[in-house]
Amino acid sequence: MADLIYTDGKRRMLAHLAGQPLKIMLLGAGYEPDAAHAVLADVAAHEIVGEGYAAGGQALQNLAAQAVGAGAILAADAPLWPDSSISARYAVVYDATEGGDGPLLRLFDFTELKTSDGGPFEIVFDATGAMGLA
Template structure:
C-alpha cells in the first residue's frame, strides 16, 4: 500500500498571513472515507472536506495532534512539519484519508487545512486501535530552493 502525504497548497498562504500558528493553535487530525476527494489546489478550509468517518471510538473533528512543530534542515533545504503519532483506541471504523487542520478558529469555514494523507487503500479497525505512525522525517516536508 503506497501512503502519500501532501500539503494543501493554500496552507502556505494561511501560514504566511497568520491564519495558522503551529506553536499555539490546536492542530487536529480527522479521518475521511474514500468518498472524499482531496483537492490540493483549491481546498483551503475544513468546510471543503467531506465524508468524515463515523464509528465507535471516533469523535467528530478528529484527534488532537500532540507536539506540532516545524523544523528546517539547512543541508537539504527541507522544511518539515512533525508531531506525535495519533491513535483511536477501541475503534471500529474505515478510513482512506487523514486530514490535518487548525481547529482553533471558530467555524469550519475559517479552520485552515494543513495537509492530508492518502493511505493508498481503506484501513479499518474492528474493536481495535487505529494508529497513524508518522514518518521519522515528519508528517510532511517541502524542499525550499
C-alpha cells in the same frame, strides 16, 4: 541564483503552526482529493463515523518544528484511536483555530481503506512528519 526560502524561514513557518491548535480528521473512501479545497467545510461531509472516533478528529500532540537538511518538518506524536471500529481512506490536518472554517494544511492518502475492528487505529508519520517543507 534562483529564488529560495531560507531553511530557518521554513522552520519558523512551521514553528508558528506548532503554536496553533492543529487537528487531524479521518475521511472516508468517497472523498475525492482536490487541491482547491481550502477549509474544513470543504471536506467535512466526508468525515468518517465509528466507535472510538469523535467528530472533528483529534488534536495533534507534541508539535515541534525541526530543520532537516535544506527543509523543515513539523513533527508530532502518531495519532491513535485505541479500541476503535473505524475505516478511513484519508486523513486531513487542519488548523482548528477557526472551527468549521479552519484552513486545510495537509492530506494523507492511505492508498487503500484502513480499518480497525475493536482495536487501535494509528497513523504513523513518515520522515516528512505532520507537515514538511522541502
